[in-house]
Amino acid sequence: MTSHDPNDEPRPYASPVCYAHEFEQPPMTNGETIALLNTLLEGERAGAQGLNDLAKTCRDPSLAELLRDVARDEGRYCVMLRSHVKRLGGTPTDATGVFYEKLMAREGLAEQLRLLDRGQSAVVKMIDAALPRVADAMLRDDFVEMRETHLRNIARCAAVAV
Numbered sequence: 001m002t003s004h005d006p007n008d009e010p011r012p013y014a015s016p017v018c019y020a021h022e023f024e025q026p027p028m029t030n031g032e033t034i035a036l037l038n039t040l041l042e043g044e045r046a047g048a049q050g051l052n053d054l055a056k057t058c059r060d061p062s063l064a065e066l067l068r069d070v071a072r073d074e075g076r077y078c079v080m081l082r083s084h085v086k087r088l089g090g091t092p093t094d095a096t097g098v099f100y101e102k103l104m105a106r107e108g109l110a111e112q113l114r115l116l117d118r119g120q121s122a123v124v125k126m127i128d129a130a131l132p133r134v135a136d137a138m139l140r141d142d143f144v145e146m147r148e149t150h151l152r153n154i155a156r157c158a159a160v161a162v
Contacts, residue, residue, distance in 0.1 A: 027135040034090035036130055041081040042097035047119060048074035049096060050103040054112060063160055070153045077146050084139055113157055120154045
């Protein structure tokens with residue numbers, strides 16, 4: 001593109017047109033936020049329940065303790081997500097996500113840990129997609145913490161996956 005100076009001599013613009021505004025995303029509506037929170041809540045509940053069940057049958061005491069630790073994190077996030085749903089005027093779901101059945105249907109602990117890794121990674125991706133649209137500072141802070149905890153737990157579980 002060019003610009004004209006007073007002598008009608010064409011000259012190039014100093015910088016290209018900025019398209020950043022085209023990538024901005026509007027904040028999530030209250031309804032969208034509550035729906036996301038409830039989706040995450042179902043998944044965290046399924047993860048907590050599945051991890052506790054796996055820990056009960058695990059023969060390796062240190063691995064069983066790791067599974068219980070991760071289950072506690074999942075349970076803690078269930079409480080956090082329910083709290084945000086209520087704070088935003090929604091009704092928290094009591095459903096358990098389908099992840100639980102999928103986890104329990106896997107043959108062998110190694111396969112279950114691989115599925116757990118994919119589930120934890122899916123939560124991280126959902127949070128990453130949502131964060132640019134989360135206007136609520138309290139929820140944003142909790143999502144950032146939840147994301148970091150999930151990444152840490154992915155690494156912890158991957159270190160022991162057979």
